[in-house]
Amino acid sequence: MKISLIGCGYVGLVTGSCLAELGNKVICVDNDSKKIARIKQGKIPIYEPGLEELILNNVKKKRLRFTSSIQEGVKYSEIIFIAVGTPPLENGEADLTGIENVARHIALNLSGYRLIVEKSTVPVETGEWVKKTISTYNKHKAEFDVASNPEFLREGSAIEDFMHPDRIVIGVESKRARDLLVNLYKPLNAPLVITNIRSAELIKHASNAFLATKISFINAIAYICDKVGADVEEVARGMGLDKRIGQSNLSAGVGYGGSCFPKDLDAFIAISERIGYNFDLLKAVRNINEEQKHFILKKVRDFLWVVKDKTIAVLGLSFKPDTDDIRNAPSIDIIKELLHEGVKIKAYDPQAMNKAKEVLDKAAFCKDPYEACKGADCLLVITEWNEFKELDFKKVKHLLKRPLIIDGRNIYEPKSMKEKGFTYVGIGRGRH
Ligand code: UDX
Numbered sequence: 001m002k003i004s005l006i007g008c009g010y011v012g013l014v015t016g017s018c019l020a021e022l023g024n025k026v027i028c029v030d031n032d033s034k035k036i037a038r039i040k041q042g043k044i045p046i047y048e049p050g051l052e053e054l055i056l057n058n059v060k061k062k063r064l065r066f067t068s069s070i071q072e073g074v075k076y077s078e079i080i081f082i083a084v085g086t087p088p089l090e091n092g093e094a095d096l097t098g099i100e101n102v103a104r105h106i107a108l109n110l111s112g113y114r115l116i117v118e119k120s121t122v123p124v125e126t127g128e129w130v131k132k133t134i135s136t137y138n139k140h141k142a143e144f145d146v147a148s149n150p151e152f153l154r155e156g157s158a159i160e161d162f163m164h165p166d167r168i169v170i171g172v173e174s175k176r177a178r179d180l181l182v183n184l185y186k187p188l189n190a191p192l193v194i195t196n197i198r199s200a201e202l203i204k205h206a207s208n209a210f211l212a213t214k215i216s217f218i219n220a221i222a223y224i225c226d227k228v229g230a231d232v233e234e235v236a237r238g239m240g241l242d243k244r245i246g247q248s249n250l251s252a253g254v255g256y257g258g259s260c261f262p263k264d265l266d267a268f269i270a271i272s273e274r275i276g277y278n279f280d281l282l283k284a285v286r287n288i289n290e291e292q293k294h295f296i297l298k299k300v301r302d303f304l305w306v307v308k309d310k311t312i313a314v315l316g317l318s319f320k321p322d323t324d325d326i327r328n329a330p331s332i333d334i335i336k337e338l339l340h341e342g343v344k345i346k347a348y349d350p351q352a353m354n355k356a357k358e359v360l361d362k363a364a365f366c367k368d369p370y371e372a373c374k375g376a377d378c379l380l381v382i383t384e385w386n387e388f389k390e391l392d393f394k395k396v397k398h399l400l401k402r403p404l405i406i407d408g409r410n411i412y413e414p415k416s417m418k419e420k421g422f423t424y425v426g427i428g429r430g431r432h
Helices: 010-021 033-040 051-060 070-076 097-108 126-137 158-163 175-188 197-228 232-240 261-274 280-304 330-340 353-359 369-373 393-399 414-419
Strands: 002-006 025-029 064-067 079-082 114-118 144-148 168-171 192-195 311-315 344-348 378-381 404-407 423-425
Touching (some): 002 070, 010 025, 010 051, 010 064, 010 079, 010 158, 025 070, 033 064, 097 114, 097 126, 114 126, 114 175, 126 144, 126 197, 144 175, 144 197, 168 197, 192 197, 197 232, 197 261, 197 280, 261 280, 280 330, 280 378, 280 404, 311 369, 330 344, 330 353, 344 369, 414 423
Parallel strands (some): 002 025, 002 079, 025 064, 079 114, 114 144, 311 344, 311 378, 404 423
16 A cells, blocks of 8 residues: 655654555655655664664665655555644643644645544544544545544554554544555454544543553552552562453553653643543542652652762663653653752663753763762662663672662562662662
């Protein structure tokens, strides 16, 4: 099939290159011509495992190309995915300027039937607006359909998630649109959930809100575990083996971040408010998530007593492992607060340091975990990169001024750390 992806951000690039990999002819469009020029030179703007190879390989096989002309994209393809950003407005609602703009430009260039698919996370009813906008600017009265096909990709495993989805949600209003999308996704052999457009839009918001709720729930349990001397890792395992609960998203830690959960939750709370529902449950989820950062800062203060002029080695800056993304990363708020209190920060992250340098000018950035630990009063783990799990702890102990590990992601075993001679502090791992 001939497909175009409008918006070469995270979702657009991953979806476009994966659809090309499945054998489709794909054009990725972005109005940032500098970005397109860089991609054409093989410089991929985001770090995602496997993405660069996938893009280069499909460009070579002539299944994937890039352009800054939306006209070219619209003319070329039968299915047009809108994958532009929907950044948050001050009141938390999603800014739909990008979507409206793209819908208008699609309409102005429509000459024959096209299926226009919302891929970006959007409030329920956006499909309706896209349809109205296209109808209004559809000069040649070309036939079209609108559909919703939300993405559930996780950064760090986006390609795997695309190729092996738990389900594919398709919100459609015509048989033609339904057949096109069902055919497109046939090679993935995944369960299809076919609904109307509004339900599809809501599935995305409801899923992300529920996943965030699980994380805040376990973080609240972690707080209680610390107070009563239980271990949240054991509690989560005991809960998660119940199939009705499931193991996923029950890892306690410094809280969720990233470009989706915080933004989608704000948007969902704002949408609910607009239609007259006060979504208190989600407000609590959001508050607990904010509290997690204070929870870990309190642990730092409890152990270092006076933090001013102390040095802390911070391992992990990205909002989660296997990405260089620091959007809404808990690390940034935590480090900013520590710097504000007069702490010297020596940070290390395998991928996110360049991005972090732009927002943390007072922190020092190190070439590896050991350089970060040298002369530090405490080792603070904020992101659970695999390489932090297997450190040379003899060396770490020798390099630290005092053998204190505060583990914001529970990547170490308390017993083994104690045996190695560390004071170990996790999240919800019992009384200290
Ligand atoms: C999420 C959704 O999973 C995905 O379906 C959607 O399309 C986009 O948003 P992503 O933001 O890439 O994906 O990451 P995810 O792996 O879901 O993690 C989000 C945040 O939650 C991270 O900061 C992570 O560290 C945190 N998290 C996750 C926890 O703190 N505990 C957990 O148990 C799971």
